Amino acid sequence: MPPEPTHDERLAEFEARIARGEKIEPGDWMPDRYRQQLIRMISQHAHSEIVGMLPEGAWIGHAPSLRRKLILIAKVQDEAGHGQYLYHAAESLGAERQDLIDALLSGKAKYSNIFNYPTLTWADVGMIGWLVDGAAIKNQTMLTGASYGPYSRAMVRICAEETFHYKQGKEMVSLYAQGTPRQRKMAQDALDRWWWPSLMMFGPPDDDSPNSAVLMRWGIKLRSNDTLRQEFIDEIVPELHAAGLRIPDTDLRYDTDSGHWRTGPIDWDEFWRVIQGGGPMNRERLRARREAHDDGLWVREAMAAYASRLAVTSDQ
Amino acid sequence: MDTQWPRWEVFKQDRPDKPYEAVGTVHAPDAEVALLNARDVFVRRPECHSLWVTPEAAVVRLTAEELAAQPAWLDESPGNAAADEIYHLFCRNNFRRSMVAVTYVGQVVAASPADAMRQAVQRQHADDTVLWWVVADSALTRSNDDDIASMFEPALEKTYRDQSTYRGRIFEGRRRGGTVKEVPGS
Ligand SMILES: [Fe+2]
Ligand SMILES: [Fe+2]
Numbered sequence: 001m002p003p004e005p006t007h008d009e010r011l012a013e014f015e016a017r018i019a020r021g022e023k024i025e026p027g028d029w030m031p032d033r034y035r036q037q038l039i040r041m042i043s044q045h046a047h048s049e050i051v052g053m054l055p056e057g058a059w060i061g062h063a064p065s066l067r068r069k070l071i072l073i074a075k076v077q078d079e080a081g082h083g084q085y086l087y088h089a090a091e092s093l094g095a096e097r098q099d100l101i102d103a104l105l106s107g108k109a110k111y112s113n114i115f116n117y118p119t120l121t122w123a124d125v126g127m128i129g130w131l132v133d134g135a136a137i138k139n140q141t142m143l144t145g146a147s148y149g150p151y152s153r154a155m156v157r158i159c160a161e162e163t164f165h166y167k168q169g170k171e172m173v174s175l176y177a178q179g180t181p182r183q184r185k186m187a188q189d190a191l192d193r194w195w196w197p198s199l200m201m202f203g204p205p206d207d208d209s210p211n212s213a214v215l216m217r218w219g220i221k222l223r224s225n226d227t228l229r230q231e232f233i234d235e236i237v238p239e240l241h242a243a244g245l246r247i248p249d250t251d252l253r254y255d256t257d258s259g260h261w262r263t264g265p266i267d268w269d270e271f272w273r274v275i276q277g278g279g280p281m282n283r284e285r286l287r288a289r290r291e292a293h294d295d296g297l298w299v300r301e302a303m304a305a306y307a308s309r310l311a312v313t314s315d316q
Numbered sequence: 317m318d319t320q321w322p323r324w325e326v327f328k329q330d331r332p333d334k335p336y337e338a339v340g341t342v343h344a345p346d347a348e349v350a351l352l353n354a355r356d357v358f359v360r361r362p363e364c365h366s367l368w369v370t371p372e373a374a375v376v377r378l379t380a381e382e383l384a385a386q387p388a389w390l391d392e393s394p395g396n397a398a399a400d401e402i403y404h405l406f407c408r409n410n411f412r413r414s415m416v417a418v419t420y421v422g423q424v425v426a427a428s429p430a431d432a433m434r435q436a437v438q439r440q441h442a443d444d445t446v447l448w449w450v451v452a453d454s455a456l457t458r459s460n461d462d463d464i465a466s467m468f469e470p471a472l473e474k475t476y477r478d479q480s481t482y483r484g485r486i487f488e489g490r491r492r493g494g495t496v497k498e499v500p501g502s
Contacts (some may be wrong), residue, residue: 025381074477077360091323091341098320152413153415156413161360301320
């Protein structure tokens with residue numbers, strides 16, 4: 001028998017595997033910190049999908065047509081599915097879904113800041129699809145290349161569905177932006193409120209992002225927050241302009257030298273205030289999640305009781 | 317009492333001529349509910365012809381890294397007279413991006429899960445095979461043909477879930493090299 005490799009030898013081989021573009025699979029050796037960072041990232045991501053159902057779900061009963069209602073229900077169902085794909089990836093690392101959900105419901109776990117803002121009008125539903133799902137696609141497309149196999153696979157599955165979310169939002173808002181004066185006003189108002197929070201979705205600026213170096217070396221994060229944010233801005237600004245909307249940033253300008261759109265400064269104080277619980281909807285989101293969880297308890301109990309009776313009968 | 321229920325591994329077959337693929341897991345109190353949850357989680361869109369579910373613990377797994385550390389899996393073993401159980405074999409042959417973990421490659425008759433895995437490894441052993449899964453046939457619960465109309469066909473009509481439905485002037489600009497070509501006011 002060859003001698004057991006040391007921790008450093010294993011770490012070197014692990015990093016070499018990632019550098020070669022191999023995927024780490026459940027059962028393979030991995031550093032504890034890799035496992036912990038992945039569970040933290042993946043569960044936050046899962047929680048975001050689940051909490052993300054709330055702002056849009058609130059409008060299902062108020063959709064202006066059957067077609068829009070079917071689209072919205074389908075999108076919200078997709079987000080529930082995305083949550084499950086991601087909890088599955090975290091479970092493959094040894095996490096228990098119950099513990100992850102408990103951490104969400106107790107307020108210990110984080111989820112995407114964007115969902116702590118309210119959906120005040122119907123146009124917000126479309127604007128979320130266009131901007132929020134549009135921004136999420138950038139991050140998720142990057143993560144399809146993540147070094148951990150189950151996370152990468154969940155991302156590929158999610159990205160295939162997200163394009164529908166983005167397109168239905170873009171279609172809806174573009175129609176309103178060229179519609180009646182009231183529709184145009186509603187579309188512009190939605191953009192005014194969602195523009196800056198959408199840019200914040202990519203996370204703090206690179207010089208304020210402490211975990212990034214090791215996450216990049218281990219292939220969990222492949223591109224920096226600011227890189228992804230700039231790419232999103234460069235794509236979405238011409239789209240919004242083409243729809244006839246005005247972006248709420250007086251500093252916004254096209255830099256011909258670099259070929260990039262440059263925005264004014266992002267209000268990071270607001271970002272940190274909302275993350276720490278000071279957003280308009282933080283309390284309401286958790287209240288709604290807890291209520292849904294508690295209201296579903298009798299269903300889970302009834303199904304468990306039925307399953308245990310089934311087990312007894314089939315033993316006889 | 318609260319519970320998240322046990323996990324069930326889900327295998328999906330898109331069309332009768334396609335192999336089953338491991339798409340992920342669901343939580344459910346029993347196999348029947350596992351099939352229903354698998355439908356909701358993995359068949360919101362076409363295509364699906366059939367689903368298999370099995371308790372997550374019933375799947376025996378091996379990775380290429382584990383095989384390298386335990387090469388005894390590759391030792392030829394004499395034919396086992398006691399072999400009488402059917403096992404299904406699934407593999408993954410590359411690290412390419414995809415949404416499935418492993419794909420069905422065939423079945424063997426084996427005396428135990430370990431025996432089935434040994435046969436799987438010997439049968440599917442190339443440098444590029446990175447994952448092997450085996451599942452006893454008796455541990456599987458399957459949807460049947462009668463379920464297709466109620467469980468899978470409704471997804472066919474939900475074309476609004478398909479991104480290609482969203483066409484027209486505003487989508488004509490295609491993303492190229494990180495920019496979107498759209499003429500203002502066109
Ligand atoms: Fe999603
Ligand atoms: Fe989405």
